[in-house]
Amino acid sequence: GDSVTQTEGQVALSEEDFLTIHCNYSASGYPALFWYVQYPGEGPQFLFRASRDKEKGSSRGFEATYNKETTSFHLQKASVQESDSAVYYCALGDPGGSNAKLTFGKGTKLSVKS
Amino acid sequence: DAGVTQTPRHEVAEKGQTIILKCEPVSGHNDLFWYRQTKIQGLELLSYFRSKSLMEDGGAFKDRFKAEMLNSSFSTLKIQPTEPKDSAVYLCASSLMDWDEQYFGPGTRLTVL
Numbered sequence: 001g002d003s004v005t006q007t008e009g010q011v012a013l014s015e016e017d018f019l020t021i022h023c024n025y026s027a028s029g030y031p032a033l034f035w036y037v038q039y040p041g042e043g044p045q046f047l048f049r050a051s052r053d054k055e056k057g058s059s060r061g062f063e064a065t066y067n068k069e070t071t072s073f074h075l076q077k078a079s080v081q082e083s084d085s086a087v088y089y090c091a092l093g094d095p096g097g098s099n100a101k102l103t104f105g106k107g108t109k110l111s112v113k114s
Numbered sequence: 115d116a117g118v119t120q121t122p123r124h125e126v127a128e129k130g131q132t133i134i135l136k137c138e139p140v141s142g143h144n145d146l147f148w149y150r151q152t153k154i155q156g157l158e159l160l161s162y163f164r165s166k167s168l169m170e171d172g173g174a175f176k177d178r179f180k181a182e183m184l185n186s187s188f189s190t191l192k193i194q195p196t197e198p199k200d201s202a203v204y205l206c207a208s209s210l211m212d213w214d215e216q217y218f219g220p221g222t223r224l225t226v227l
Contacts, residue, residue, distance in 0.1 A: 042218075049215070100145050100164070101147075107156055
């Protein structure tokens with residue numbers, strides 16, 4: 001079945017560090033790919049999506065590029081802030097039909113210290 | 115605009131009880147989702163409705179979990195009977211249509227003793 005793998009369970013950085021969170025997927029066709037962010041005590045929030053090969057999604061300084069060759073959608077940010085501390089989820093839409101149904105990765109907890 | 119509302123925010127139940135969690139989606143949204151979130155399994159889809167029709171009933175969760183959409187602006191998730199392994203955060207989300215972002219509620223934290 002379809003799956004999403006986030007390599008890092010936890011990432012610890014200092015402010016102004018460069019962030020990369022790795023996301024690889026396994027699915028047929030061209031699923032839509034998403035990043036969501038979850039702050040403590042809240043539900044996940046949509047960050048951005050990409051729907052086709054080489055498309056870049058971005059929001060709030062975060063970005064990721066859809067790469068069908070490497071089946072990846074890695075999240076990056078040039079300079080993190082303490083307020084970016086949260087759990088980040090990569091997700092893919094159902095490629096066989098509606099992209100409404102999402103499969104989420106296990107999440108990566110980002111901790112940024114000032 | 116009001117976001118997704120979930121009640122209660124916290125629920126404590128004894129093993130074997132029946133509990134009902136409630137969700138009000140964003141007004142006008144066509145799709146509604148129920149998820150379970152745990153540290154070990156992460157986010158797992160329980161049920162998915164499109165225009166009030168049940169599209170997915172969660173496979174392994176079918177036997178004790180039942181989600182319903184009573185109307186386009188209200189959904190419930192019933193767990194009957196509860197077991198300690200059901201302790202988790204239950205999240206409701208809605209989206210306008212296919213391809214759109216999902217808007218999540220704050221979740222209900224369920225503890226089963």
